[in-house]
Amino acid sequence: MRKSIATVSLSGPLERKLTAVADAGFDGVEIFEPDLLAGFPSPEDVRARAADLGLRVDLYQPFRDFEGVGAEALARNLRRARHKFEVMERLGADLLLVCSNASPETIPDDELAAGQLYRLAELAAGHGIRIAYEALAWGRHVGDYAHAWRIVRMAGHDHLGLCLDSFHILSRGSDPAGIEEIPGEKIFFLQLADAPLLAMDTLRWSRHHRCFPGQGGFDLAGLLAHVLRAGYDGPLSLEVFNDVFRQADTARTAVDAMRSLIALEEDVAARLPGSLAAVPPPVPPTGFAFAELAAPATADLEPLLTALGFARRGVHTGKPVELWAQGEARILLNAGVPADAAALTAVGLESPDPAGAVKRARALLSPVLPRRRAPGEAPLDAVAAPDGTALFFCRTARPDHPSWTGDFAPAGGRAPTGEITHIDHVALTQPWHHFDEASLFYRSVLGLRPRESLELADPYGLLMSRAMSGAAGAVRIVINVAYVGGHASAPDAPWQHVALASRDIMATARRLRAIGGVVLPIPANYYDDLRACHDLDPGRLRDFQDLGLLYDRDEDGEFLHLYTVTAGRLFFEVVQRSGGYEGYGARNAPIRLAVQHAPADGHHIALR
Amino acid sequence: MRKSIATVSLSGPLERKLTAVADAGFDGVEIFEPDLLAGFPSPEDVRARAADLGLRVDLYQPFRDFEGVGAEALARNLRRARHKFEVMERLGADLLLVCSNASPETIPDDELAAGQLYRLAELAAGHGIRIAYEALAWGRHVGDYAHAWRIVRMAGHDHLGLCLDSFHILSRGSDPAGIEEIPGEKIFFLQLADAPLLAMDTLRWSRHHRCFPGQGGFDLAGLLAHVLRAGYDGPLSLEVFNDVFRQADTARTAVDAMRSLIALEEDVAARLPGSLAAVPPPVPPTGFAFAELAAPATADLEPLLTALGFARRGVHTGKPVELWAQGEARILLNAGVPADAAALTAVGLESPDPAGAVKRARALLSPVLPRRRAPGEAPLDAVAAPDGTALFFCRTARPDHPSWTGDFAPAGGRAPTGEITHIDHVALTQPWHHFDEASLFYRSVLGLRPRESLELADPYGLLMSRAMSGAAGAVRIVINVAYVGGHASAPDAPWQHVALASRDIMATARRLRAIGGVVLPIPANYYDDLRACHDLDPGRLRDFQDLGLLYDRDEDGEFLHLYTVTAGRLFFEVVQRSGGYEGYGARNAPIRLAVQHAPADGHHIALR
Structure with a gap:
């Protein structure tokens, strides 16, 4: 029989997967959509590459949450499908996997689902495309193949058939014998996976x-x-x-x-009324005072900081440290600490009570760092976070407390010119073993609230990511860790980043574009998907694409962001939140990770 | 409140755990029984060490599958408990955790369980010990704390109370409010664990x-x-x-x-009648022809092989390879391959059709190795296993095929003297990533049947182990891998071993004891547990302990085995199966692993 494999089954970038699949003797390939979106090769490039390798593009997948919806959602879903059919034509794929709707809002009505799938098949037929409908084991209403088959039969369209997936059938203990009752020509595709019989109890x-x-x-x-x-x-x-x-x-x-x-x-x-806590109360930080970078070659970062609108505002009176500032965002460039490459080594947190914050950290067994204080310098209280980052508790320019800024002599020169207002968040990659420890540290020592852990797909494995934030988002820290065992076989990428809030990200992006080569390039395929998934103004979408901006939204608001290229271990993000959006654009993180891996994967993108 | 921690919560050997627990400021410790059994310090040593560190031994745990059983099992369980009470007295522990019976044979009768727990408490009282009964979330009959409390109340014994474990309560969604109805003095112990809210679906x-x-x-x-x-x-x-x-x-x-x-x-x-397989049929191996060791210093292994009863029977005519033999067990010592230390590099498999076996391997995309053949030498067909071990397909001394043994000139000298009859199995540690691949390789290429995967506790993490065997146990291969991510922080231990079958393991063990220092020492605590768990003849048990023998049994038969110390990456096991025992003594593997780690953990045991 012909043999095929979904690209999600393998590690690495799409091109490497295609080569490996062909070399192993497969006849075809299922293109897993995220692999296309996160790569620079256009659908035409992928099609040509597959053809060169003798591979047929057997399937494009997955298309989710289509059927069993209200009229308005149906119109949106058909619009999204039309966009995807265009991508499939470019890709040379004529079969689309549609998996059963898993959304809690799905309407449990087989006739409705059948009618809507008929409309989808009719639309697909116009593009020469067929639809393979698959029952997800956790589908909200349609969870087994027999149910999916009833709906497909009811719809009765030549371009609508079934996709059977062994995992979804056998994991639920469905009896596969009933498959024999289905006409073979209505089984459009068969996906195979085995699994250990896990007692998931x-x-x-x-x-x-x-x-x-x-x-x-x-x-x-x-x-x-x-x-x-x-x-x-x-x-x-x-x-x-x-x-x-x-x-x-x-x-x-x-x-x-x-x-x-x-x-x-x-x-x-x-x-418990009447009982007393044995530890000093938390002193929640109210903002970021600074981010300190080890910068062995300070000059390397200057063009980037300048393009972001920062200006050199101070020089430390006793150490080779420069203060770059803009609004309430402050970056310290420290040329005096040993480091191979630029790295985030310390974070200053605005604290209403630095001494109290240290007392609490000590009571919670956190390593308090010796004060780095020369005669005449402001005292700086600091603790070490689990990944070694120093956290300084600061009162910046307040009358009641010496300010660390007093240790810097004014640098003169021009004033900041940009739109950056403050540090939105910092993201720290944790050593393998320290993820749970870090969650507890930020929660207990700093009093931040953890958000849900997310799994992010990196080309070489999964990452776990958890955001921790204070009240009203005053301080946001994101911790990341490789999900399984570290990336033994992957390019080493313990990236950190500092996310800067801009009050006008389009202006900031244009400023960056003007100097060239500093914004992380984003694949055109990403914008194709954005076009399909959101009803965005075409002009605005074009601007996003021109400027390398990424987009997310939720029920509360919108999020625009861009990434700079990486310098050493470090890159910057620029973000703009609107409405009550409190997330971090997690759906875009796999795109960013794939592009960051691109140079090591042999792509043409030049990162500095 | 006083703070305690179960030793299972931490990595490493028991002594290191105690130190870390004390250094972190805990008041007490729960001794997790496997940590005691796998260590050399006696219960008195552990007691003294804990006392030195200011730690109370708050609990000994777990005691399993006690209640709700027939009269005969009850007698056995009380006997086992008496042994454990003696260990606890030596340990200075006065509280034993008894978890609800998880065996499928448990009798669902609360009065029976209460009566039996009363008898256990009565016995415990004589030793000044109390019993904390805990409902396991997956207990066969008793699965929540309210049920456990009904039974404890029904039993009505001062020395019987509850152990509450937050995991067992909250993972099942039990309402913890009912705890307030329980008299505090009947809550003997509280174990705390958090857990992510996993959708285990x-x-x-x-x-x-x-x-x-x-x-x-x-x-x-x-x-x-x-x-x-x-x-x-x-x-x-x-x-x-x-x-x-x-x-x-x-x-x-x-x-x-x-x-x-x-x-x-x-x-x-x-x-499917009428369809044809596209690959040549499997050629199941019928036994081991040899195990080949890279032995840079051949002389190092000679005393060990001699003590095992092997004799040098041949010298290769063209390479620096010696053949050591005894019965059908053959070891090749190859001084000609580059290696830092002794390692298992190749395995010879007896095959009814070597050329057919290679054809099948090739059809299944396995790397066929170039024949290592000098003029006049017998042809040897070989493939590479996923971990790089070469597998040679041999016909040893059969009239229909050239024999690899023909390449060896007789070495003269004495004949073998021992009880070893053949190679029982080889165990290969797989590189991280290759476990599933190896399972499929041995199953499909060699036609071996996989047994269930087992998890084995190593002091530095879990190992997964899977045995693969041919019909009638002709060939047994065990593959092992670190369960999560490799042992990043642990001593590097990619051990392999060759298990030799002895027809009289007591005699072999005495032979080994005579030369001294080659049998892996086994902690006395292991034999205390053996005494508690099995009704073995005391003289026999004493012999086991004297000789470093380990013991297992199942419904089909018995298994006796011992390990040698490690040379390079390699050690030997000697095994004797009786009845229809088809296992590998998996329950003893954690003991072996802990002892093998002992030198790196700072113990006094000298391995060569």
């Missing part, structure tokens, strides 16, 4: 995924309050089976464990 | 754990037969979301993928 959860209090999602303070009200007076004891902790440094994990219990005691004290 | 299974056909547990040939009977004539396409493949070498994974489809086509052809 509490036992497995318990044996591998436990973590220390405050690192997961349980309401442990609530539970503990009940136990204490019952009169229990024994110890609090941690019993944690965790695949990562099993490999981590013993002493460090023990400290992390103790920190979790101290924070838990504090949480429960807040719920 | 098909979606997560699908997104992370798919694998190629033949690497998991699905009956894909059965499914495919149904699809083909339906008349489907499209391609077979693989869609595999897998955390490991995402990081693996692209080209290699593509070949692995193709191999899986070729093997699947063959499987389905066997089920």
Whole structure:
């Protein structure tokens, strides 16, 4: 039989996947959409490359959440489909996988779904394209192949058939014998995957995924309050089976464990009248005072900072450190710390009570750093975050406290010219082993609230990402980690970044474009997808594409952002939030990661 | 509140855990039984060390599958408990965690369970010990704390109370408010763990754990037969979301993928009358011809091989290779291949048709190695296994085929003297990324049947282990891999071993003891546990302990084994199977792993 494989099954960029697939003797390939979107080769390029390699593009996938929707959503979905059919024509693909709607809003009405799939098939037929409808095991309403087949039969369109996926059939324990009743010509495609028979039950959860209090999602303070009200007076004891902790440094994990219990005691004290927390209260930071970069060759960063609108405003009186500023955004370039390449080494946090913040950090067993103070300099209290980044607690230019800015002599020269107002967030890649520890550190020591962990697809594996933020988004810190074992075989990419808030990102982007070569290029395929998924003004979309801007929105507002190329371990992001958007453009992160890997993957994009 | 932690929460050996726990400021510790069993310090040593560190031994755990059993099992379980109470007295622990019975045979009768727990508590009281009964979330009959409390209340014994574990309560969504109804003095212990709110459903299974056909547990040939009977004539396409493949070498994974489809086509052809497999049939090996060791300093291994009863029987006529033999067990020592230290580099497999075996390997895309043949030497067909080990297909001393042994000149000297009859199995540690590939390779290329994958606890993480065997155990190969990401922070230990079958392991063990220093020492704590768990003849048990023998049994028979110390990457195991025992002593592997790590962990055991 002919043999095919979905590009998602392999690592690396799309071109490498195609070569490997052809070399292994496959006849065809399923193009997994994210692989196309994150790459620079156009659909025509991919088509030509596949043809050169003797590979047929058997399927384009997936198209999600189409059927069982209201009239307005249907119109939007058909519009999105039309865009995708155009991409498929360019790609030379004539079969589209549509998986059953998994959205909670799906209307459970087979006739409605059949009618809507008929319309989709009719539209597809005009492009010479066929639709393979697949029941996802977790489909909201349609979860097994027999149900999908009933709907396809009801629709009765030549261009509509089934895609069968062994995982979705066998993972649910569906009886595959019923497949024999389906006419073979209506089975448009067969996807195969095996899987270990995992007991995905509490036992497995318990044996591998436990973590220390405050690192997961349980309401442990609530539970503990009940136990204490019952009169229990024994110890609090941690019993944690965790695949990562099993490999981590013993002493460090023990400290992390103790920190979790101290924070838990504090949480429960807040719920039990009459009991008292044993630790000083948190002193939530109110903003970023600065980001400090180790910059062995300071001059390398100057054109970029200048293009961003920063100006050199001060020079440290005792060290080779420059202060670059714009609005409330301040970047310190430190040429005096040993480093191979530019890297983010310290973050200044605005604090209403620096000494109190350090007291709390110490009570929570965090390493307090010795004060770096020369005679006449302002005292700076600092702790080390789990990845080694120094966190300084600052009061910038307040009458009640010496300001660190007093250690800098004015540098003269021009004033800042740009639209940057402040640091929106910093993103720190954590060493393997330290992700849970970092979550707990930022939550307990700084009092930030963790958001949900997200999985981001990198060409060489999955990343976990978790944002932590203070009230009203005053301080946002994003921590990232490779999901499994580090990227053993992948190009080394422990990237950090500083995200700057712009009040007019279009203006900032134009300023950057003017100097050339500093904005991370974004594949045209991304903008094709943006066009399909959002009803954006064409002129605005064209501007986004011209300027390398990425776009996201949620129910609360919009998010525009762009990335600079990488210098050393570091790059900058420029962001503009509107409405109540509180996210980080996570859906765009895989695009960014793929492009950042591009030079190592042999692409033509020149990063500095 | 007092703070405690279970030793299972941390990595490394027990002594390092105790130090780390004390340094982090904990007041006490739960001793997780496997940590005690796998370590040399006696219970008294652990007690003294904990006391020195200011740590109380708050709990000993776990004691499993006690209650809700028949009279005979109860007697056995009480006997086992008595042994454990003695260990606890030596350890200075006065609280034992008993978790609810998870065995499928548990009798669902609360009064029976209460009565039996009463008897356990009564026995414990005589030792000044209390019993903390815990509902496991996956307990067969008792799965939540309210149920456990009903039983404890019914039993009504002062020395019987509850252990509450936040994981077991919150993972099941039990309402913790009911805890307040329990008298505090009956809550003997509280264990805390958090956990991410994992959607342990098909979606997560699908997104992370798919694998190629033949690497998991699905009956894909059965499914495919149904699809083909339906008349489907499209391609077979693989869609595999897998955390490991995402990081693996692209080209290699593509070949692995193709191999899986070729093997699947063959499987389905066997089920569909009239269809034909496209690949030559498997040629299952019928035994081990030899194990070849790279031995840069051949002399280092001679005393060990001699003590095992081997004799030098031949010298290769063209290469610096010696043949050591005993019964059907043959070891080649090759001083001519570059290697830092002794390592297993090749395995000879007895094959009824070497050329056919190579044809099959080639059809399944396995790298066929160039024949290493000098003029006058016997031809040797070989393929490379996924970890690089060369597999030679041999016909040893058969009239129909040249024998590789013909290339060796007799070495004269003494004849073998020992009890070793043949090679029982070889165990190969796979590079991270190659575990699934190796499973499929041995299954499809050699026609071996995979057994279930097991998780083995190593002090620095979990190992996955899977045995593959031919009909009647003719050939057994065990593959191991680090479960998560490799042991980044752990001592490097890619151990391989050759297991030799002895017809009288006691005699072999005595022979080894006579030369001294070559048998891996086994902690006395292991024998204390053996005494508690099995009703073994005391004299026999004493012999086991004297000789460093480990013991396992199942419903089919018994297994005795011992390990030698490690030379280079390699060690030997000696095994004796009786009855129909087909396992590998997996329950003893964590003991072995802990002892093998001992030198790096600063223990006193001298390995060569």
